[in-house]
Amino acid sequence: MFVAWRDLRFAKGRFALMGAVVVLITLLVGLLSGLTSGLARENVSAVTGLPATHLAFAAPPGGQEVSFTRSQVPESAWRAWSGQPGVRSARPVGIRTTDAAAGERTAAVSVFGVEPAGGLAPRGLAPGQVVLSEKAAEELGGAKAGGTVRVGRLELTVAAVSGTAAYSHTPVVWADLRDWQRIGDPGTSPEAVATVVALDADGSADLAAGDRAAGTTVRTIAEALGAIGSYQAENGSLQLMRGFLFAISALVIGAFFTVWTIQRSADVAVLKALGAATPYLLKDALGQAVVLLAAGAGLGTALAAGLGALISGSDVPFVLDAPTVLVPAAVMIALGAAGAALSVRRITAVDPLTALGSAR
Amino acid sequence: MTLLLHDVTLTYPDGESRLTALDAVGLEVPAGTLTAVVGPSGSGKSSLLAVAATLVTPDSGRVVVAGRDTAPMSAAQKSALRREHIGIVFQQPNLLASLTAAEQLQVMAHLSGRPARQLRRRALELLDAVGLADKADKRPHQLSGGQRQRVNIARALMNEPTVLLVDEPTSALDHERGAAVLDLLVTLTRERSTATVLVTHDRAHLERMDRTVTMTDGRLADPVAAA
Known part of the structure; x- marks a missing residue:
């Protein structure tokens, strides 16, 4: 990541802007996850707390x-x-x-x-x-x-x-x-x-x-939660929102790195002409994306945890635990990296010949 | 022979036909010598450099760099060959905007898997050799055109190449700075025993060369027969 680190330091404004987007999306997803868990707890905790493996309903x-x-x-x-x-x-x-x-x-x-x-x-x-x-x-x-x-x-x-x-x-x-x-x-x-x-x-x-x-129909405890009408509708809507936020983040990250990769195509051509292997360049670019995502998701998670701690003692149903704050961050990083990977793969198509200018 | 092109032909698609950029070109460049390639625009000079740099695979003929035939090489092997044996001085300096002058050289070591930090001393020595010891921590936008071109040359020498390919290095420089860059190339070729090929439009450079060949319509007017 020799070039990637220096790019991060050199183009501070651009990466700070993108990092801020990652921070905000992670914050939003973190808060939404805490709220989803809090609402779910108020919906189903009496059922999930039963010392049982299954529930049998009337068929x-x-x-x-x-x-x-x-x-x-x-x-x-x-x-x-x-x-x-x-x-x-x-x-x-x-x-x-x-x-x-x-x-x-x-x-x-x-x-x-x-x-x-x-x-x-x-x-x-x-x-x-x-x-x-x-x-x-x-x-x-x-x-x-x-x-x-x-x-x-x-x-x-x-x-x-x-x-x-x-x-x-x-x-x-x-x-x-x-x-x-x-x-x-x-x-x-x-x-x-x-x-x-x-x-x-x-x-x-x-x-x-x-x-x-x-004369019954048996369900596991997890399956039985779907039999609570309000839980199914509420949890489904919130999970859908979370899913869309994850998809949006992957698209935004992918779009940013697409533009970024196009902008630095000339540099990539020079590095290829100088002998950089394509895997080296891909690792460099993807590493840069992961650093940006990890920093942004880390800060966003810290903010979500801080805000969650403030509101979890109030009337707002909010659960603050490791799964609600760390899992969204991990998913953000994974999906963002996938979006970035799709974008930076265009590095493979950069022709080093362009570094020589007109070669014909 | 450090660089050998034997009967190299290169064509490009041009509509429904093909344009011949290099037509049975043969060229030998021994270590420690400078060969100038002159000729009008579009005559094939840059194509010659591209083939010698293994950036383009010719339709036919052999390209041998540092004793290694490039024909059977994979793309990864050619990349490795460029890293270890070929230095390229681009017509435009093509420096990376985010790197300082020293880092432009260090990245070459990093590409080869060597710890760039440990090679900072060598980078500083090379910058000193091109008269830029005091500019090691400057980025490209903080350097003049001539200084950028000298960093370009120093970068090409970082991995101690056996072949140095130079594409009109003085085209963007005034006469005085152009002469200084040429002096530098001549000195470095002698001292480091590189086989240097210099594409130029500037006839004033030719008296400093060991040999000059002229390209016209993809052919070398006075090619030396390849072995």
Whole structure:
């Protein structure tokens, strides 16, 4: 990179301008990634936090996709799953979004109904009681253990406040499955149903056989996130924006290095005439692009991390961790280098004869 | 023989026909001698240099540089040959804008895979030899035309070439500076035993040459028969 380093120092203005573009795009992608992760956390953390490998949904009719809102599994389903070889546990989970109230304060919450002794329930949960997530307690005016909250038509005692679980952008309230079944049922003998069955299965489990026996459709936890309608739409839109930003950055970098390579074609011709091998020139030019990208992405990532730290403590859903800031930077560098590689390959076509001027 | 062109013919496409740039040209240049190539514009002088520099492959004939026949060489091998054995002094200095005068020379070492930093001393010695010791850290835009041309010459000598190909080095210089550059080329050819081929329009240079050949329509008017 003998010439490349000196070009970087000599054409400071041009490279600073391009570097600034890389910084800004990386900053934007970094912030968008943090926001995407933050929104996803508020959408699915209660589901991803379940100690389970799979979720079994009620088999949707007519080839439809599974959905949390449409799924309703009877008790026979989790009994059937419990008896399947390779399934260590099958626990019902009821999920319902409703209003909760404590005194004058009301808040939209997602009630997760689980069996108190079933392994999915947070510590302290018992029939007639609820465990509030921290956000739910905050939105209900600082509800504390020992207090009461009204969920649907039930008055329930707060057993504890713990965790940050959220579902579909609402804080989670953990309740006994029997209480959960009564929340939305006006009768005195609610049907013994749940929304899904949380399975803890090992590799030997025959999931298809389990589905046939239970009349369900099983999904891994990651696949099951697609059954949350708001998550699919929201996450899809944000990922699309991220994808476009990556594509734009690759195009911008590619365009810059195309112009830059054309501008220095005469220098390339001279170096070739003096004996520079084409791989040497390609390495020099690509190395220059990678240095520019690494510096720009590094600075952009640092700014995104700084801004993310400032806003992650506020109401803005923002996740600041290594994957959200480092992965976009790495993708930026990789795609930018790919764009630059496509541009600098025109070096191979530069004719060293042009360095001699008119040779005919 | 350090540079040998034997029965070299080179044609270029010209519409539906082909234009003959070099027509059965033969030329021998021994080490430590200067050969001038003169002739009108379009007579094939620059084509002769391009072929000798292995930048163009002739249609037929042999080009031997430092005892090595270039015909069977790949592009990479020809690049290596240019790095190690051929120095080119361009008509225009063709210096790289981002490099200082010393770095213009150091890059030649770097192209050959040698650590450029360790060869700064040699670069400074060569700049001193062309009278530019005090301009080592100047970039091209900070040098005069004559100074740039002297850096161009020093660069061509950096890898101690056995063949020096010089393309009208004084065309952009006034008489005084042109004479100084010619003095330098003569001195360096003798001292470093290079086989120097000088393309020139300037008849005043010819008395300093060991031999002069004239090109007309792609033919050498007084070619020496090749071995």
